Amino acid sequence: MEMLIRWCVAGMLSLFLGYAGAALAFEDDEACLMCHKYPKMGRVTEDGLQKTYYIMPNVFSKTVHRNVPCRDCHSYIKELPHKPVTEGVTCNAECHSIKNPATGKPFSHKPIYDAFKKSVHGREKIAKGNDADKPYCVNCHTNPLYNAKEDKPPKHIIDRCVVCHEDAKFAEKWYNHTSRRIREVKRSSQEIVAMCSSCHADKQMLDRHQQAAKEEGRELGRKFPFAIESYEESFHGKVTKYGNTKAANCLDCHAKTVNYYLSVHELLPSRDPNSPVSAENRVETCKQCHVRADKNYAELDPHPTSKREDNPFKHYAELIYTIVGDSVLLLLVGMAAFETWGRLRDGVSWRFRDGSSWWRRTRRNSNRLP
């Protein structure tokens, strides 16, 4: 009995320690997990949205921000328990704990944030009205988990690192950090289309912006109301949908290939001469894939629709095609039916028997003779 109690206590202890081990996967020097470790930590906002403030330490410890202390970003937290959060995290803040290894200065996303603000999507963290429809950093950047290809870095590499960098853990982290960037980790074409579609295929959002532009007398892109719909109609859209990785996705045309990762933050409307899809730059953009593209080729519509407001030529051409096609079919089938009726009256039958199809008697005198 005593032995059984001992084993039970040992089992419970090991379970507890195991849980504690998991909880401590991320260093919580600021004691934020004191509250945020509870899965039900959250509230329902005045707008009826359910917000969760639960942090999973063992997950967070694998993200790109795992080394950033909470208050480097949540800098408005001054005491515990903290006051209600009004603005929240802005991505242009400077990290005090993380230094830019190139400059030695505090690390910050400010340069890319400033570039983003100048783009057609640019907005403040707290945006009002239609600006709130625009994406903020976290709409696209979801604090991704490290997805190192190998669970453990190759031993022959770490062995070499630790010759100088004695801390093998540091070497592993460095390897994960760099290898992730050396490998292509950008979204697939399908994911990029899905990402852009999450806003640009939202009918209500599109209506809101068109209405606002109309009221303000502001110009919108000609394809804005049906950008996704028309892309999906195009060759690029169709083949991308089925996994082709060579056909253009949204960013292949709307962002510049040179310095791509900066350019995707600087998207501009096509009427802006700096946009890769502006009249001035379109040929060069097409040429990235279609090497023989010229001025004429750049006139082809990559967002084709048959809507009257977008392409009246195609709209009416399609209408005429449908009418002509249906009429031709109807006339031919009608002709065949009329012919059958006429020939049946002449005495033909469906059954071919004893060398003839003309065994039916008719009112005419020209029946088959015995």
Added chain:
Amino acid sequence: MKLSQEAREVLDTAKRHNRVSPEEDRDIEEVVALLPDDRSVLYKNVDSNPIGDFYRYNIHIRIQHLLIFSTFLLLAFTGLPIHYNTAFWAEPFNSVLGGLEVTRVIHRTLAAAMIFAMLYHFVTIGLGSLLKLRARVFELRRTILPVWKDIRDFKEDMQFFRGKRPVRPEMDKFMYKQKIHYFAAGFGNTVMVISGSTFLFPDVWASILPVEMASHFQEMMRLSHPHEALLALLVIAFWHWYNVHLAPGRFPMQWTFLTGKITREHQIEEHFLEYLRCIVTMPEERSYLRKLIESKKMWGTQPHD
């Protein structure tokens, strides 16, 4: 039978082309004179071999038809799931073939085979016509090319079906319906090849067209390819197959596409002018007619309403 002026011309031309001897000429004229005046009596009373009695299409034309219809059907079955790729039936279909990318490759390969069949056809009819021209036996009215007579034939045939004419018009080897079908298919194939090439080589087409036309042309081609394909498929399914498989007298199918031969009753009913050529070139047909007319005592029948 007293021949019409057109029928007389065809008969005389056929006799000249076949250099018939005076004896044969006499035999032909006697048989023609014995034929009942009402042609419907003739096509209703002859005996036909369902596999076919008279030579009509040579082996090249039959191979071309096989190539065209097999590639056409496979092109339609691979093209439709590409165009209607979001339809409930398209995705499993594409998956069975290995995905949309594979379907596209199959579609293009079949298109190349169909273009080959078209070229083969042009060579065949081109060389065939040249040989006939050289031998001085070429007859425009016997070809598939439309002539004014076709419009008249069409009008008269419709009158016959309405019961306003006692007999069907005397039509040549290719009647108006076949000419419509041939040129519809020819036009359709040309549209499909040109529009298909604009999908494969949009840059080439854009560079050779004026800038103000380039986009409209591409749009038209994007429209034309699926519209024309669907129309062709429906015309084949509801018109061509009806005409050659399901229509009375043709049911369950004509063997022409395999044997190259047409039945006697069909030849007389719809291609009487061509039948006259058979009378000229086939002594055994003349003997058959003599026996038939005698056994059924059909001579002297007069046209009636």
